[in-house]
Amino acid sequence: MGTIHIQRRKEGIMMKIGVIGGGSIGLLFSHYLSAKHSLTLLARRKDQAFQINEKGITLIHDGTSTTICNISATVMSDALSSQDIIIIAVKQYNLSTLLPILNSIPPEIPLIFLQNGLAHIEQIDRLNQKTIIVGTVEHGCQKITDATVKHNGFGKTLLAPYRGDIEHIRWLISDFKDTFPFLIHGDWKEVLFRKLIINAVINPLTSILKVENGGLIENPYYLHLMMSILEELLPLVPMLNEEKMKADILKICENTKENRSSMLKDIDAGRKTEIDAILGYAIELGKKRQHSMPICNVMYAMVKGKEADQGES
Amino acid sequence: MGTIHIQRRKEGIMMKIGVIGGGSIGLLFSHYLSAKHSLTLLARRKDQAFQINEKGITLIHDGTSTTICNISATVMSDALSSQDIIIIAVKQYNLSTLLPILNSIPPEIPLIFLQNGLAHIEQIDRLNQKTIIVGTVEHGCQKITDATVKHNGFGKTLLAPYRGDIEHIRWLISDFKDTFPFLIHGDWKEVLFRKLIINAVINPLTSILKVENGGLIENPYYLHLMMSILEELLPLVPMLNEEKMKADILKICENTKENRSSMLKDIDAGRKTEIDAILGYAIELGKKRQHSMPICNVMYAMVKGKEADQGES
Numbered sequence: 001m002g003t004i005h006i007q008r009r010k011e012g013i014m015m016k017i018g019v020i021g022g023g024s025i026g027l028l029f030s031h032y033l034s035a036k037h038s039l040t041l042l043a044r045r046k047d048q049a050f051q052i053n054e055k056g057i058t059l060i061h062d063g064t065s066t067t068i069c070n071i072s073a074t075v076m077s078d079a080l081s082s083q084d085i086i087i088i089a090v091k092q093y094n095l096s097t098l099l100p101i102l103n104s105i106p107p108e109i110p111l112i113f114l115q116n117g118l119a120h121i122e123q124i125d126r127l128n129q130k131t132i133i134v135g136t137v138e139h140g141c142q143k144i145t146d147a148t149v150k151h152n153g154f155g156k157t158l159l160a161p162y163r164g165d166i167e168h169i170r171w172l173i174s175d176f177k178d179t180f181p182f183l184i185h186g187d188w189k190e191v192l193f194r195k196l197i198i199n200a201v202i203n204p205l206t207s208i209l210k211v212e213n214g215g216l217i218e219n220p221y222y223l224h225l226m227m228s229i230l231e232e233l234l235p236l237v238p239m240l241n242e243e244k245m246k247a248d249i250l251k252i253c254e255n256t257k258e259n260r261s262s263m264l265k266d267i268d269a270g271r272k273t274e275i276d277a278i279l280g281y282a283i284e285l286g287k288k289r290q291h292s293m294p295i296c297n298v299m300y301a302m303v304k305g306k307e308a309d310q311g312e313s
Numbered sequence: 314m315g316t317i318h319i320q321r322r323k324e325g326i327m328m329k330i331g332v333i334g335g336g337s338i339g340l341l342f343s344h345y346l347s348a349k350h351s352l353t354l355l356a357r358r359k360d361q362a363f364q365i366n367e368k369g370i371t372l373i374h375d376g377t378s379t380t381i382c383n384i385s386a387t388v389m390s391d392a393l394s395s396q397d398i399i400i401i402a403v404k405q406y407n408l409s410t411l412l413p414i415l416n417s418i419p420p421e422i423p424l425i426f427l428q429n430g431l432a433h434i435e436q437i438d439r440l441n442q443k444t445i446i447v448g449t450v451e452h453g454c455q456k457i458t459d460a461t462v463k464h465n466g467f468g469k470t471l472l473a474p475y476r477g478d479i480e481h482i483r484w485l486i487s488d489f490k491d492t493f494p495f496l497i498h499g500d501w502k503e504v505l506f507r508k509l510i511i512n513a514v515i516n517p518l519t520s521i522l523k524v525e526n527g528g529l530i531e532n533p534y535y536l537h538l539m540m541s542i543l544e545e546l547l548p549l550v551p552m553l554n555e556e557k558m559k560a561d562i563l564k565i566c567e568n569t570k571e572n573r574s575s576m577l578k579d580i581d582a583g584r585k586t587e588i589d590a591i592l593g594y595a596i597e598l599g600k601k602r603q604h605s606m607p608i609c610n611v612m613y614a615m616v617k618g619k620e621a622d623q624g625e626s
Contacts, residue, residue: 208521209615211622221618225611294607298538302522305534309524 014038015171018083020098022048022073024141025114026089027149031057032180033087033172034071040083041073048146049073060144061151081105085169087112092120092277103128110168112159116199117277118192124162131164134188136195140259153256156181160188193237194245199278201229201249203263204299207273207306210264214257217250225295226253232293236285263303270310275303327351328484331396333411335361335386337454338427339402340462344370345493346400346485347384353396354386361459362386373457374464394418398482400425405433405590416441423481425472429512430590431505437475444477447501449508453572466569469494471508473501506550507558512591514542514562516576517612520586520619523577527570530563538608539566545606549598576616583623588616 015037019030022043030041034057041057043049056069072079080086080101090098092115102111110131113124124132140153159166159173159182166184173182185191205216205226216222230249234242266273279300286293328350332343335356343354347370354370356362369382385392393399393414403411405428415424423444426437437445453466472479472486472495479497486495498504518529518539529535543562547555579586592613599606 209618215622219618219621221614221621225614225618228611295611298541298608298611301534301538305522305532305538308532308534309528 013171015084016040016082017172018042018080018086019089020076020086021089021091021094022052022146023089023091024143024149025137025139026087027057027143027147028059028139028141028151029087029089029114029180030071031059031066031068031149032176034068035179036175039071040079041071042076042079043073044075045146046075049075051146055147058148059151060148061154065148076101081109083109085110085112085172087114089114091115091272092117092274093272095120095123099123099127105129110164112169113162114157115277116274117196117281119277119281121162121192129163131168132162133159133164133166133169134162134192135159135182136191140256142265152259156183158183158185158191160185160191162188187239190239194240194248196278196282197230197233197237197240197245198249198252199263199274200233200282200296201226202253203261203273204275204279204303205229206261207264207267208299208302210268212257213253213259213261217253217257228295229299232286232296233282235291236282236289267303267306267310273303273307275300275307279303326484328397329353329395330485331355331393331399332402333389333393333399334402334404334407335365335459336402336404337456337462338450338452339400340370340456340460341372341452341454341464342400342402342427342493343384344372344379344381344462345489347381348492349488352384353392354384355389355392356386357388358459359388362388364459368460371461372464373461374467378461389414394422396422398423398425398485400427402427404428404585405430405587406585408433408436412436412440418442423477425482426475427470428590429587430509430594432590432594434475434505442476444481445475446472446477446479446482447475447505448472448495449504453569455578465572469496471496471498471504473498473504475501500552503552507553507561509591509595510543510546510550510553510558511562511565512576512587513546513595513609514539515566516574516586517588517592517616518542519574520577520580521612521615523581525570526566526572526574530566530570541608542612545599545609546595548604549595549602580616580619580623586616586620588613588620592616 017033017037018040019026020042022041030039033039041052052071052073056067057071058065058067086109088111107128107130111129112133112135113120114135114137136158138155142150142152144150202213206213209222216226263273279296283293283296283300330346330350331353332339333355335354343352346352354365365384365386369380370384371378371380399422401424420441420443424442425446425448426433427448427450449471451468455463455465457463489495515526519526522535529539576586592609596606596609596613
């Protein structure tokens, strides 16, 4: 594995980007974005911040590891108020503790939320910030150590304005169009719901059946189950085209056939999953609309049961 | 582990009992019944017959192993026509190849069928035998080698006349009342449906979730799933008391909490399961009665999918 050390490029206007969250997504974004701007990673644990300050963030991609050293890492602090933009890359279930802190920073600083599901929308709606962007990440990545992230699948990040004007963060999109692409979409609901449905169909099934994403299309029984779940979910999202969603999901399983879904990885590692933000949210929505979802209820109970079993051991 | 060798007791009238099938149930019945009668075990494989003729059948129970040597074992042969009674202990999915052979033996020989589910009823209905008994086995047992069976849970065998008179096999019941109890029930449908429901609720769930029977009552999500499956199945069996079935299933899970269900063992060993005879049969019944069973359909697809995956590896 070759190792390349590069310094942040000193061209154009340096913006200050804050990234909250030292998980795989936080590390991935910090690594790429720090190539052109001044980056501060805000971690929950002091020892992770220490590791990153000492070593930088190493990215492993296609067998090559690249380390960027000029990343400042810290735990939650005043550093937040001096950023030009803040990207929030914590899991949905860790967001609630963060909201009071976000609300205390100047309302002019745009925030970008990258959580799965839509359960966080109600929470971020109460924030004071003038510009709030929501996004979905299509990169495949895995945290290896506190300061190393593996970039398994190169994708894009879809951003949509939830409130305010996306023009405030246009510099972010143009600066990385060749190296770490962002795409803008006008309708945040469509962006988040599309990802919700994809996650709701693939993640619980793979984690219950313990198969890689490709297993869902290679096994006719599993394929049938996946399509049955999708059929149950589609009435919740009339804005999405049914045939396109089916084709997209089959293609995603094909393109990521050797990948293990994040939920399968969480279950196998004994971690909490995002089941409540994903399938839990969809089921609640179904209840409100009196739409019966028996298969989704089974999937939900199985994943919650697996989580509960892990808590015991 | 202590070892006791005992010879068949030479008292009373010796009857000739044929047991077809060298799986765990076949070995268990052969071992116990050979203590008082002349037993012939009919195996599919010559080498298993050879092993049993050489070594007898060893039973392991409560840490003690007991070997009975006077058991004659053979592959399918004329031996069938000279039995006083024949017990058929093969899996349901292996029964069809056996039926022409059974039909060729004298119609006076009573047959006892011990298969799970009810899928075999249609098949045995076409036989010529005057007396046909069906039964369910509540013993827990596990085949260790071709000539050794472990008796994990001591239970009883429930027998009910499907055709003819149970009086023809009364000697079997009275001879073993203290050592290997048989109980007679008047209604074969009730006997088989009760076992079908118990198996349909416990077996697929434990094999999908990879938990022991106790796991289904210790985990609140799994308990809820189990009760939801039972709710779907109960309309198919109006002859069974709903509250009693619920209580029975909870008690069975409690009493066998450290046991792994036969279906879980089959899945883990890469063997074919009895899913079609159990849940497959119930689902077909539901279709005929236009009773919707979405959760059972999910369980069925998951077990069939696991079977299909194993075929590949």
